[in-house]
Amino acid sequence: MRAFSNKYKGKCDVCRKWVQPGQGFICKDGGGFVKSKHNSRYTAVWCAEHVPVRKSEATGAGVRKLDAQGRCITPYEADNLDLIRSFPGARWKPVKAADNKLGQPYWQVSLDMGDRRRVLEVADKLGLDIAPTLREIAISEQATNAQQAGLYPFQVTGVEWLGFSLGKSRLLADDMGLGKTVQSLVALPENAACIVVCPSALKYNWETECRKWRPDLTPVVLEGRKSFRFPLPGEVVIVNYDILPAWLEPEKKTKTSPAWDVIVRMPLSTREACKSVISIVDECQRVKNYETARTKRVKGLVMVTGTTWALTGTPLENRPLDLWGILSTLDMARTVFGSFDRFIDVMNGYKGPYGGYQFGTPKPIVPELMRRVMLRRKREVVLPELPRKQYHTIKVDLPKHLQSRMDTLWDEWGELIDGDKQLPPFEEFSSLRAELAESRIPALLEMVEDHEEQGVPLVVFSAHKAPVLACGEREGWEAITGDTSSKKRQEIVERFQAGKLKGLALTIRAGGVGLTLTHAWKAIFVDLDWVPSQNQQAEDRICRIGQLAAHCEIVRMVSDHVLDIHVLDLIGWKIAVIEAAIEKVIAGNPKQTQEVETAEQFEARMVAAEAAEQGMVVADLDDARSADWPEIEMDTDVPF
Numbered sequence: 001m002r003a004f005s006n007k008y009k010g011k012c013d014v015c016r017k018w019v020q021p022g023q024g025f026i027c028k029d030g031g032g033f034v035k036s037k038h039n040s041r042y043t044a045v046w047c048a049e050h051v052p053v054r055k056s057e058a059t060g061a062g063v064r065k066l067d068a069q070g071r072c073i074t075p076y077e078a079d080n081l082d083l084i085r086s087f088p089g090a091r092w093k094p095v096k097a098a099d100n101k102l103g104q105p106y107w108q109v110s111l112d113m114g115d116r117r118r119v120l121e122v123a124d125k126l127g128l129d130i131a132p133t134l135r136e137i138a139i140s141e142q143a144t145n146a147q148q149a150g151l152y153p154f155q156v157t158g159v160e161w162l163g164f165s166l167g168k169s170r171l172l173a174d175d176m177g178l179g180k181t182v183q184s185l186v187a188l189p190e191n192a193a194c195i196v197v198c199p200s201a202l203k204y205n206w207e208t209e210c211r212k213w214r215p216d217l218t219p220v221v222l223e224g225r226k227s228f229r230f231p232l233p234g235e236v237v238i239v240n241y242d243i244l245p246a247w248l249e250p251e252k253k254t255k256t257s258p259a260w261d262v263i264v265r266m267p268l269s270t271r272e273a274c275k276s277v278i279s280i281v282d283e284c285q286r287v288k289n290y291e292t293a294r295t296k297r298v299k300g301l302v303m304v305t306g307t308t309w310a311l312t313g314t315p316l317e318n319r320p321l322d323l324w325g326i327l328s329t330l331d332m333a334r335t336v337f338g339s340f341d342r343f344i345d346v347m348n349g350y351k352g353p354y355g356g357y358q359f360g361t362p363k364p365i366v367p368e369l370m371r372r373v374m375l376r377r378k379r380e381v382v383l384p385e386l387p388r389k390q391y392h393t394i395k396v397d398l399p400k401h402l403q404s405r406m407d408t409l410w411d412e413w414g415e416l417i418d419g420d421k422q423l424p425p426f427e428e429f430s431s432l433r434a435e436l437a438e439s440r441i442p443a444l445l446e447m448v449e450d451h452e453e454q455g456v457p458l459v460v461f462s463a464h465k466a467p468v469l470a471c472g473e474r475e476g477w478e479a480i481t482g483d484t485s486s487k488k489r490q491e492i493v494e495r496f497q498a499g500k501l502k503g504l505a506l507t508i509r510a511g512g513v514g515l516t517l518t519h520a521w522k523a524i525f526v527d528l529d530w531v532p533s534q535n536q537q538a539e540d541r542i543c544r545i546g547q548l549a550a551h552c553e554i555v556r557m558v559s560d561h562v563l564d565i566h567v568l569d570l571i572g573w574k575i576a577v578i579e580a581a582i583e584k585v586i587a588g589n590p591k592q593t594q595e596v597e598t599a600e601q602f603e604a605r606m607v608a609a610e611a612a613e614q615g616m617v618v619a620d621l622d623d624a625r626s627a628d629w630p631e632i633e634m635d636t637d638v639p640f
């Protein structure tokens with residue numbers, strides 16, 4: 001008989017104690033498994049003390065390696081299974097698989113150089129013996145250039161990771177302020193043809209960064225809906241989402257084709273030329289809804305270009321389904337999750353009573369699966385010298401005319417907010433939120449005056465225009481809203497950074513991305529955006545590379561009412577759920593090896609177990625052999 005580690009929980013066939021997965025054994029005799037003597041189960045389970053055969057390396061417990069062919073050979077270990085499944089390209093190869101020439105089961109993993117660092121990261125967590133050739137990673141030309149340009153070590157790693165991923169879709173999801181723009185530009189190969197799709201407000205920032213970091217390439221900013229064109233070699237064409245043409249929207253190959261069998265109608269010669277184009281999709285969280293024209297056109301661009309690099313500091317903004325939308329648009333969803341059903345399963349989703357999906361906390365495997373295509377570094381890890389954020393909440397008195405409306409809403413939505421962790425419908429709360437923001441203006445202006453007297457530069461954010469415009473009217477202040485042109489924004493930011501303004505007020509959606517405001521170390525949020533990640537992005541306008549202060553202070557204003565306070569707490573809870581899907585890691589347990597047992601140790605264990613059943617105690621094997629008790633039949637000549 002041969003012993004194998006148990007995959008499922010069960011009761012020991014001898015002592016009847018529960019045996020957890022990976023902590024016991026099942027035995028195979030000839031062509032099948034040994035049947036339990038206690039019930040009709042085909043496979044019996046034994047604990048480590050009562051397994052009736054010798055525990056040996058032949059069970060596979062002692063083999064833990066990743067060979068040069070990308071074959072991961074390891075015993076079944078329940079705690080490590082999610083980590084193994086997160087290997088890029090992981091495919092289970094049972095003995096009966098047609099392409100299994102090894103004679104034992106194993107996991108096949110990707111040998112692609114673009115996946116190598118992730119493969120090595122997982123293998124090291126598992127404690128595998130890694131073939132030396134797999135650790136040989138050449139330094140790319142782009143990474144060498146990044147080193148010479150003085151980029152941070154983590155940015156050099158990002159450049160190399162992107163450079164090795166030509167021909168694939170990749171997601172660079174570093175924290176805001178860690179230089180995703182710089183990394184993607186430096187990663188472009190010599191004489192590259194690149195198209196950058198970004199929010200309108202960031203086009204000229206991309207142009208500036210391109211001239212700074214890639215003077216060998218020519219940035220071309222397109223304006224107007226009819227100006228779209230693909231780049232020539234040596235060009236970086238920069239467009240906003242609205243410029244993408246309608247003909248990029250995919251359509252079904254035929255009327256009866258399934259939804260995913262789509263094509264972009266364009267001349268074959270143009271399509272072939274586009275295969276050498278690298279598309280960079282900045283702030284890619286904007287393409288989460290496939291029903292919008294913007295998302296469909298980005299999907300078409302991804303389909304026709306050979307390589308896609310997507311950039312975002314917030315890959316999951318709010319709802320779990322948003323993540324599937326982004327990955328589907330960028331041609332990453334099946335690489336990460338395999339199927340939509342698998343996505344729903346690992347995100348702990350289920351159909352709600354009124355249709356649609358509801359979600360719990362994502363399973364630990366989710367962030368590990370995301371790392372198949374995603375590189376994400378946290379600010380406090382790669383740049384611990386950057387200032388930490390300090391949060392303060394300031395309660396503001398609630399005007400009497402809003403008190404009754406807030407009370408009514410709390411009576412209606414309090415249970416939903418407090419119990420079900422759901423924000424009330426935005427439509428029903430939006431007008432009241434705007435009035436709440438406006439009611440905080442007097443308190444805001446008092447704080448602004450105090451900071452002006454102390455000479456402290458200040459950034460003010462709000463989800464609504466009224467507080468922003470009120471600040472913008474002050475002497476020495478400017479305001480940025482959705483109505484501010486791209487060029488005007490850039491001019492205002494440059495003046496603020498040069499110390500020529502006392503303060504700057506911005507709406508969260510208009511000023512929360514792509515801007516560097518490190519002249520200030522303090523930001524006041526009059527109110528918060530309904531989407532948690534929008535607030536985080538706005539905070540990181542001041543807390544990013546270039547900030548020299550010892551800390552960054554984030555002040556959040558809240559009305560003194562149970563409803564507003566609960567909404568603030570709920571936004572914080574939603575951030576924790578997002579982090580569970582993106583940030584957490586599985587540490588891995590490389591020491592899950594079952595003991596190797598000699599023939600004498602096996603005999604002693606069997607004798608001790610039999611003695612225990614008869615109420616006897618033996619000190620050692622010699623004591624057991626000299627004891628006066630019935631002879632025991634044991635098969636110690638096991639075929640290992």
